[in-house]
Amino acid sequence: MRSSATTIAVDDHTLAATVAAPATRMPGLLFVHGWNGSQKRDLLRAREIAQLGCICLTFDMRGHGDLECLQGDTTREHNLHDVLAAYDRLAAHPEVDTSSIAVVGSSYGGYLACILTSLRRVRWLALRVPALYRDADWDTPKGSLDRGDLDRYRAQVVPPEDNRALSACAAFGGDVLMVESQFDHLVPHPTIVSYMGAFRRARSMTYRMIEGADHGLTSVAHRRAYSGLLTHWVTEMVFGARRRRGGDDVDSVVIG
Structure with a gap:
């Protein structure tokens, strides 16, 4: 396994990214971090999964990492452009099987990952505590959104047709992993119900x-638990599908 630093050009900015890859052509896996996060934590999981035989890309969205100074002006539109650019960089890698791309999104990154599935080809989607936002105020800086309004919105079950991310979920035909935190004060259970109900x-x-x-997996034990869940799911779904290559994978395994 090897990893190398790279950059992603999007609009007038340069995003820091890292590619972890095995020696041969393999499925691609894109990690999308949450708001106030970075590629740092994702990179640890990416290196583990890359050792299984998967080309992984982690990156810092605008408003994070080296571009944290832009956070005050960063909108969801900006970050969606970042995610699209990162996906395109991964898909353009000469060793990536473009028919076998998985996306792993956490919190805000999970929300953006769902929208991504309506704009690019995604076969597997792993979501950890995906956040949910109203479609309104799309071009308002993300950090300026009304927190109280977000809390009220997430406390209700939202139908797919009333939300862009959930509508994308309703159209998604691949395999999904949904991971919830028991004591999550930012993404309550009704939001998880909204997402799970959307994947029709x-x-x-x-x-x-x-x-x-909790939401951010501040406990080392909880971070390890999530890493184990993700690695197990990727092994069953992504590499299980490759073992069954030649069919349509209609017998994809659901863990548990």
Whole structure:
């Protein structure tokens, strides 16, 4: 396995990114971090999964990492452009199988990952505590959104047709992993219900709750638990599908 630093050009900015890759052509896996996060934590998981035989790309969205100074002006539109640019960079890698791309999104990154599935080809989608936002105020700086309004919105079950991200989920036909934190004050259970109810066409749905965990997985034990869940799911879904290559993978395994 090897990893190398790279950059992603988007609009007038340069995003820092890292590619972790095995020696041969393999499935691609894109990690999308959450708001106020970075590629740092994702990179640890990416290196583990790359050792299994997957080309992984982590990156810092605008407003994070080297471009944290832009956070005050960064909108969801900006970050969606970042995610699209990162996906295109991964898909352009000469060793990536473009028919076998997985996306892993956490919190805000999970929200953007869902929208990504309506704009690019994604076969597997792993979501950890995906956040949810109203479609309104799309071009308002993300950090300026009304927190109280967000809390009220997330406390209700939202139908797919009323939300862009959920509408994308309703059209998604691949395999899904949904991971919830038991004590999440930012993404409450009704938001998870909204997402799970939206995946009407998913080939498979795997749900797991990490008991005792908070939104950011501040406990080392909870971070390890999530890493284990993700690695297990990727092994079953991504590499299981490659073992079954030649079919349509309609027998995709659901863990548990």
